[in-house]
Amino acid sequence: MYRIVDIREISPKVQRMVVEAPLIARKHRPGQFVIVINTEKGERIPLTVADKDVDKGHIVLIFQEVGKSTTEMACRKAGEELFDVVGPLGKPTHIEKVGTVVCIGGGVGTAPMHPITRAMKEAGNEVITILGARNKDLFTMEEEMTAASTEIRFTTDDGSRGRHGFVTDELQSIIDSGKKIDLVIAIGPAIMMKVVCNLTKKYNLPTVVSLNSIMVDGTGMCGACRVSIGGETKFVCVDGPEFDGHLVDFDQLMKRQQMYRTEEGIAMEKYKEEHPGGCCGGHHD
Amino acid sequence: MTEKKWIPQPKTPRTPIPEQAPEVRARNFDEVALGYTPAMAVEEAYRCLQCKNPLCVAGCPVGINIPKFIRAIGEKRFEDAYMALKEDNALPAVCGRVCPQEDQCEAVCIMGKKFKPVAIGRLERFAADTFIQSRHEEVFQMEPSTGKKVAVVGAGPSGLTCAGELAKKGHDVTIFEALHKAGGVLVYGIPEFRLPKKIVELEVENLRKMGVKIHTSYVIGKLFTVDELMEEEGFDAVYIATGAGLPYFMKIPGENLNGVYSANEFLTRSNLMRAFDFPEADTPIHVGKRAAVVGGGNVAMDSARTALRLGCEEVYIVYRRSEAELPARIEEVHHAKEEGINFQLLTNPISIKGDDKGWVKALECIRMELGEPDASGRRRPIPIEGSEFEFPVDIVVMAIGQGPNPLVQETTKGMDTNRWGNIKANDDGYTTKKGVFAGGDIVTGAATVILAMGAGKKAAAAMDNYLKTGEWPSID
Ligand SMILES: Cc1cc2nc3c(=O)[nH]c(=O)nc-3n(C[C@H](O)[C@H](O)[C@H](O)COP(=O)(O)OP(=O)(O)OC[C@H]3O[C@@H](n4cnc5c(N)ncnc54)[C@H](O)[C@@H]3O)c2cc1C
Ligand SMILES: Cc1cc2nc3c(=O)[nH]c(=O)nc-3n(C[C@H](O)[C@H](O)[C@H](O)COP(=O)(O)OP(=O)(O)OC[C@H]3O[C@@H](n4cnc5c(N)ncnc54)[C@H](O)[C@@H]3O)c2cc1C
Ligand code: SF4
Ligand code: FES
Numbered sequence: 001m002y003r004i005v006d007i008r009e010i011s012p013k014v015q016r017m018v019v020e021a022p023l024i025a026r027k028h029r030p031g032q033f034v035i036v037i038n039t040e041k042g043e044r045i046p047l048t049v050a051d052k053d054v055d056k057g058h059i060v061l062i063f064q065e066v067g068k069s070t071t072e073m074a075c076r077k078a079g080e081e082l083f084d085v086v087g088p089l090g091k092p093t094h095i096e097k098v099g100t101v102v103c104i105g106g107g108v109g110t111a112p113m114h115p116i117t118r119a120m121k122e123a124g125n126e127v128i129t130i131l132g133a134r135n136k137d138l139f140t141m142e143e144e145m146t147a148a149s150t151e152i153r154f155t156t157d158d159g160s161r162g163r164h165g166f167v168t169d170e171l172q173s174i175i176d177s178g179k180k181i182d183l184v185i186a187i188g189p190a191i192m193m194k195v196v197c198n199l200t201k202k203y204n205l206p207t208v209v210s211l212n213s214i215m216v217d218g219t220g221m222c223g224a225c226r227v228s229i230g231g232e233t234k235f236v237c238v239d240g241p242e243f244d245g246h247l248v249d250f251d252q253l254m255k256r257q258q259m260y261r262t263e264e265g266i267a268m269e270k271y272k273e274e275h276p277g278g279c280c281g282g283h284h285d
Numbered sequence: 286m287t288e289k290k291w292i293p294q295p296k297t298p299r300t301p302i303p304e305q306a307p308e309v310r311a312r313n314f315d316e317v318a319l320g321y322t323p324a325m326a327v328e329e330a331y332r333c334l335q336c337k338n339p340l341c342v343a344g345c346p347v348g349i350n351i352p353k354f355i356r357a358i359g360e361k362r363f364e365d366a367y368m369a370l371k372e373d374n375a376l377p378a379v380c381g382r383v384c385p386q387e388d389q390c391e392a393v394c395i396m397g398k399k400f401k402p403v404a405i406g407r408l409e410r411f412a413a414d415t416f417i418q419s420r421h422e423e424v425f426q427m428e429p430s431t432g433k434k435v436a437v438v439g440a441g442p443s444g445l446t447c448a449g450e451l452a453k454k455g456h457d458v459t460i461f462e463a464l465h466k467a468g469g470v471l472v473y474g475i476p477e478f479r480l481p482k483k484i485v486e487l488e489v490e491n492l493r494k495m496g497v498k499i500h501t502s503y504v505i506g507k508l509f510t511v512d513e514l515m516e517e518e519g520f521d522a523v524y525i526a527t528g529a530g531l532p533y534f535m536k537i538p539g540e541n542l543n544g545v546y547s548a549n550e551f552l553t554r555s556n557l558m559r560a561f562d563f564p565e566a567d568t569p570i571h572v573g574k575r576a577a578v579v580g581g582g583n584v585a586m587d588s589a590r591t592a593l594r595l596g597c598e599e600v601y602i603v604y605r606r607s608e609a610e611l612p613a614r615i616e617e618v619h620h621a622k623e624e625g626i627n628f629q630l631l632t633n634p635i636s637i638k639g640d641d642k643g644w645v646k647a648l649e650c651i652r653m654e655l656g657e658p659d660a661s662g663r664r665r666p667i668p669i670e671g672s673e674f675e676f677p678v679d680i681v682v683m684a685i686g687q688g689p690n691p692l693v694q695e696t697t698k699g700m701d702t703n704r705w706g707n708i709k710a711n712d713d714g715y716t717t718k719k720g721v722f723a724g725g726d727i728v729t730g731a732a733t734v735i736l737a738m739g740a741g742k743k744a745a746a747a748m749d750n751y752l753k754t755g756e757w758p759s760i761d
Contacts, residue, residue, distance in 0.1 A: 027508055037465060043558065043567035069567055084465045086502035216558065216568075219463050219504055220690050221530040222550035228541055233534065238692065252541055255643030259543040263569030270564050 002082040005058055007074075011140050013065040014108060015074045016050075022057025024049070024087050030095065030115035031210065031242055034059070034087030035218045038073045042083060045069050046215045046237075048112035049088065051144065062111035062140060068267040089218045090241045093208075097124040099182035102174065103149065104167050104196055106132045106188025110141050112210055113187045118148040120185075126150045130170045132192070136161035167192065168199050181205050186245065190257065194250035207245035211236045213256060227253050289360060293334045299401040300329040307623040311593050314477045314561055317620055318382075318407075323361070326411040330359035333403045336395055341405060344393040347739040349373045351390060351405055358408055367416035370409060375446040375738055378417060378484045379471060381410025383583075384735050385614045417487060425495050428455035433752045436461060436520040438505045438693060441469020443526035443725025443737035445492060450745030451524075452495040456752065459520075460492075461503040466557060469528055471734070473557040474549070476587050478594070479617075482556075506692035511700070515720055522720045522748050525708060526741060529687040529726035535579070539637030540683070544571060544645035548580070548588045548684035555591050570595065573679020577601045577648045579634055580684030581610070586617040588682045589626045600626050601678070605633040605653050605666040631655070633668065637681055649675040687731050697721070705730065711760040714744030719757045722748055 005018040024034060033048045051060035065071045076082070093116050101120045105113035110131055121127045129149035133139050134157045146152050154162025155170050163170050167188075174181065184207040186196040193209040200207040213225040213236045220238035227236055230247035234240065303319040304310070310317050321329065333355045341351045350369055357366035370377040386392075386406035394402035433456045437444045440462035448458045466472050468485040493499060505511060505527075514520045532547030534540050551570070554560040558568035576592040578585050581604035589600045602621070604611065607630050611618055622628070631653040638647040652672035655664035689706045700718040701709040707728055714722035724740030726732055751757065 023508060041559065041562075041566040043569075084502050086463070086465070086504060088507055089504065216550060216553055217464065219530075220692065221463075221532070222553055223532045223534070223547040224550045226541060233536075233541060252643070255543060256541065258643075260569045260571065263563065263571065267564045267567065267569070 002085040004076055004078050004080050004082065006078050007076060009074075010062070011138050013074075014138075014140050015063055015065065016140075017061045017063070017073075017076075018058050019061060019082060019085060020057055021059050021085050021087075024085065025052045025054050025057050025059050028052060028059065028088040029092030030119040031093030031112075032088035032090045033112070033218075033241065034061070034085050035089060035215070036061070036073070036082055037084040038069060038076070039083050042072075043069055044216055044218065045073070046089075046212070046218060048210075050111035050114050050141065052115075062108060064108045067264050068271045071268070071271065086218065089237060091239070093119065093185075093242055095119045095123050100126045100128065100180060101183045101185065102171060102181055103127055103129045104132070104171065104184065104186040104188070104192075105129070105145070106167055106186075106192040107138070108140065109186075109188030109192070109210075110139070110145060113185070114141055114144055114148060116185060116187075117145060121148055121150065125182075128174065129153065130155065130167045132156070132167035132170075132188070133161075134158065166195070168195050171196065171199060175203055175205075183208065184245075185209075190250055190254045193245060193248075194254075197245040197248070197250070201246050208242050209245035209248060210241045211243060211248065211253060212241070213253060214259060227256065291335050291356060291359070292331075294328075294331045295334060295396060295400060297328060297332050299332070299404055300325050300407075302404070302407050307620075307625070310478065311590075311624040314594055316481055317478050320414055321407055321411045323363075323411075323415070326358050326408060327361060329404050329408060330355045332396060332400075333359070334395060340393040340395055341390040341403070344390045345373075346389060346733075346735045347373045347742070349390075349409075354412060355403065355405070355408055358412060363412060363415045364419070364421065366408075366412040370412055374409075374735070375449055375742065376442060376488055376734070377409050378413035379442065379480060379488070380735050380738070381406050381408075381413055382480050383475060383614075383733075385733065387615050389735075417484070423491055425453060425491075427453055427495065430457070431455040431752065433457065433521045434459070434519055435748065435752070436514045436518075436523045437526065438511070438523060439463075439469060439526040439528055439725075439727070440467035440489070440499065440501070441526055441528045441725060441737060442471060442734045443528075443741040444469070444524065445488060446738045446741030447524045447526065447724070447745045447748075448497045448741075449492055449495060450742055451748060452492070452497050454745070454749045456749070458496075459498040459500060461505050461509075462499065462501045463504040463527075464557065465501050467499050467501060469526075473553045474584070474587070476552065476556055476591050478590065479587065504692070506696040511693060511697040511721060521752055522722065524714065524741070524744055524748065525693055525716075525721065525723040525727060526725040526737070527690060527693055527727045528737075529731040530690045531688045532683070533686045533688060534683055535634065535685060537634060537636050539639055539645070542637055542639040542645045543643050544573070544680040545637060546680065546682045548578075548584045548682055549687065551588050551682045552584075552591060555595065561595060571680060572597045575599045575601075575678045576680045576682065577603050577634075577676075577678045578682045578684055579603045580686070581606065582612040582684065582686075583614060583617055584687075585682075585684035586613045586621050586626075588684050590621055590624060592680070592682065593624060593626065597680075601629050601676075602626055603629045603632050603634055603648070603650060605631065606663065607631055607655060610663050631666065633666065634681075635673065638675065645678060645681055647675045647677045648681055649673060689727050689730070693727075709760065711758070712743065713747035714740060715747060715758055715760050717760060720751070
């Protein structure tokens with residue numbers, strides 16, 4: 001049912017997978033995600049829809065190989081089928097013309113950022129995109145993001161491309177230039193979103209973040225994804241994934257993301273033992 | 286044919302049901318009760334007096350003709366017994382296992398006045414299992430196609446029952462289920478050791494054989510709204526049976542610590558996602574050595590006994606009222622105790638203590654005493670001042686209740702809800718929106734399998750009428 005149309009590695013350990021899912025493609029709005037089950041014994045893996053082709057009935061998922069499930073999924077081949085895909089889930093991004101929007105994507109956070117950036121630009125906003133990565137080889141969706149933005153800037157931790165520093169340094173320099181910013185949207189690792197929010201709070205810049213808490217069902221049934229927002233417990237899968245960044249308890253989020261570290265280690269070790277040398281030997285181009 | 290004479294044996298003691306020994310079963314997920322043999326079932330059946338005015342039938346929420354099916358068992362017409370059950374109950378193999386018989390049919394069985402009530406639930410289970418094991422193909426009486434398209438939202442007992450009834454009446458039925466497996470609480474909530482998943486799968490398979498289409502991983506309110514189902518997808522009527530799937534938390538400090546679960550999450554990981562088989566199955570679950578489960582209903586008992594089977598050494602039930610008020614089925618409480626679950630009654634959590642890494646360390650509680658009866662007629666628990674204490678635990682499972690998931694209600698125009706967010710519907714399932722019916726836990730709040738099923742059956746009859754006449758009553 002959910003055929004993999006194409007899968008390729010677009011930067012080290014980052015896969016771009018095109019999946020046939022016509023209904024989801026039709027109904028999806030920027031900001032929403034799907035949950036993929038790779039195999040029958042697989043877990044439910046939340047992934048943002050990074051792009052889509054409604055006419056062809058395709059959705060594009062971009063995922064990083066971080067543990068057992070994503071590593072195993074990276075070994076799937078075009079023509080095979082995913083066990084299941086459910087979505088679209090979560091609330092769509094509120095798209096509105098506000099003026100100047102700074103879109104910040106860190107790591108694979110660029111993938112979920114893409115449809116939002118495009119929609120913000122289409123709504124008539126000036127969109128300044130900042131993409132951050134550890135080094136120049138780790139940027140993804142660069143072409144798509146350039147097309148979706150009015151202006152695009154890069155930062156790397158090692159200075160191999162763009163500004164040598166973090167996305168917050170680039171944001172600081174935009175603020176310092178006196179440019180009026182109406183909205184900041186940040187998607188990436190929790191720690192990145194936290195430091196962005198610390199900065200924007202100082203300048204009172206409205207900031208939206210998209211949270212990636214651990215999920216099971218994705219429909220509000222289990223509460224695994226809960227996180228404290230302004231002192232109130234919210235379920236990220238149905239109340240979010242986007243929230244006012246200034247209200248998010250990032251420390252709690254980060255701790256909750258670590259809940260299964262031990263088990264994740266066990267699963268990965270077992271997988272490596274069973275697949276010495278990796279499963280696909282880099283068959284994706 | 287002249288009826289055989291029925292000579293009841295009321296003096297025979299109630300036949301016990303064979304079970305796995307507590308110390309064995311507490312470490313496996315196989316079913317606890319093993320079921321009657323035919324000889325046991327026949328012996329138990331003959332305890333029934335075949336009352337002229339059977340009280341048991343009045344005690345059954347769906348009015349099963351209990352003396353009829355029991356008599357059939359006594360006379361070894363086991364298939365007839367099953368058919369008699371099926372007249373009123375679409376899921377006898379399920380209900381025989383999970384109904385709170387002690388509050389329903391068996392509570393009022395006349396035998397209970399002098400002796401012990403007839404073991405109606407166990408006999409129901411026997412009849413259903415015997416039929417299933419005989420591998421008889423179930424024959425469905427299907428009416429000719431009506432050309433009407435009906436959608437059922439939610440594949441729990443209520444939705445499944447409604448779908449089956451509608452299909453029999455010749456309608457073209459599609460079930461939309463949010464999860465990747467059909468069955469609702471029967472597959473994600475109630476554990477294997479109480480209700481083997483095979484049984485639910487078989488019922489779902491039967492529906493497919495009747496021509497019901499089952500679309501799993503379709504979240505209504507997201508992929509399609511109810512309005513879209515009717516306006517764009519061509520459905521003539523919709524039955525909403527989305528259950529009570531929203532977990533409640535206590536709103537006490539520490540509830541977002543690592544190691545605090547809702548019962549829904551804990552049970553879903555173990556049952557639906559097969560975390561008991563980790564790392565063979567990918568979904569992890571964390572139990573540690575000591576678990577506290579907060580609550581006293583079936584959900585709490587299931588969570589506690591699951592924790593034990595997942596390898597926990599000490600498991601506590603923390604419940605704010607006394608033993609008499611425990612809402613769980615008596616049999617489940619009895620089983621939990623046999624397995625060594627530690628009951629902390631008249632005890633209420635006030636906070637969860639964590640370590641600096643964000644993990645649960647201890648549960649702080651306060652002792653309670655019972656005061657005057659409250660609105661529910663049960664005596665109100667009151668904290669005893671100064672009785673606070675804490676004990677170390679690795680996980681805490683909150684099993685204090687579930688409410689309605691708002692997804693469908695929020696996205697359906699013109700369908701009223703009550704102040705708890707449950708859909709407003711009358712006894713036949715009519716809502717305030719023409720063409721839309723609702724029943725089961727989403728209407729009543731968390732209740733029972735048999736009530737959810739009964740609501741599905743009633744709604745199917747009302748929907749059939751609506752599809753034929755177009756009439757819509759005012760429900761206020
Ligand atoms: C709404 C949402 C959208 C996401 N979108 C993307 C995306 O577009 N691209 C992408 O690469 N990643 C995305 N993620 C994260 C992705 O789901 C996880 O990386 C993936 O589940 C890891 O599985 P694993 O077995 O490979 O790794 P594991 O070894 O199991 O875990 C690695 C880390 O991933 C996180 N994780 C583990 N299980 C889950 C789970 N069930 N749900 C969420 N996070 C989990 C944990 O924080 C963990 O520390 C998204 C997460 C959410 C909640
Ligand atoms: C752990 C546990 C133990 C229990 N033990 C007992 C017992 O021993 N005896 C007893 O009689 N009762 C018991 N109950 C209660 C009983 O299971 C419920 O009353 C009954 O299942 C309700 O049936 P339902 O069909 O209304 O809803 P559910 O069984 O809750 O099914 C609802 C279905 O709808 C789906 N759904 C929800 N939202 C959507 C959506 N937007 N789109 C599509 N699908 C959706 C859900 O995924 C689910 O599959 C127990 C409940 C739990 C949780
Ligand atoms: S009330 Fe008891 S004895 Fe009488 S018919 Fe029902 S089960 Fe038999
Ligand atoms: S993932 Fe289960 S409630 Fe959000």
